[in-house]
Amino acid sequence: MSFIFYLFVAGGLLGLLALALHVAMIVLGFRTSVKWGLVGLLVPGGSLVFALARSGRRAMALIFLAAIIGCAGITAATACLTARSSIGAVEAAVAGLKEFEAQTEQLTNIESIDLDLGGED
Numbered sequence: 001m002s003f004i005f006y007l008f009v010a011g012g013l014l015g016l017l018a019l020a021l022h023v024a025m026i027v028l029g030f031r032t033s034v035k036w037g038l039v040g041l042l043v044p045g046g047s048l049v050f051a052l053a054r055s056g057r058r059a060m061a062l063i064f065l066a067a068i069i070g071c072a073g074i075t076a077a078t079a080c081l082t083a084r085s086s087i088g089a090v091e092a093a094v095a096g097l098k099e100f101e102a103q104t105e106q107l108t109n110i111e112s113i114d115l116d117l118g119g120e121d
Contacts, residue, residue: 004081011074018067021060025051 025047030037032050040047051061 004078004085007074007078007081011071011078014067014071014074018064018071021064021067022047025057025060025064028054028057 026037026040029040029047029050032054036050040050043049048061048064051057051064
């Protein structure tokens with residue numbers, strides 16, 4: 001397995017962790033009040049504001065932030081590595097095509113081929 005695959009898996013796990021924490025913060029918001037639950041559900045970052053506002057939920061909010069930032073960073077690194085691999089594959093294909101064209105040109109420049117098939121004239 002390649003390094004890119006492991007980065008992809010790590011990013012996916014961090015994304016799932018962030019999703020689980022976000023759902024937990026929304027549920028806790030609804031348990032506190034309907035207003036906080038709706039804010040967490042409908043307003044981007046609302047569940048994070050709720051968790052940061054409650055002193056007992058700050059650790060959850062900080063882990064959520066770390067998971068989001070880690071997932072974004074790993075996704076960016078994976079995208080860059082995948083693009084670099086793709087560019088390398090395209091460069092190899094272009095080099096192979098140039099070699100093919102050179103060999104084809106050599107074959108078309110041959111004017112005559114004398115074959116000695118061992119027969120007598």
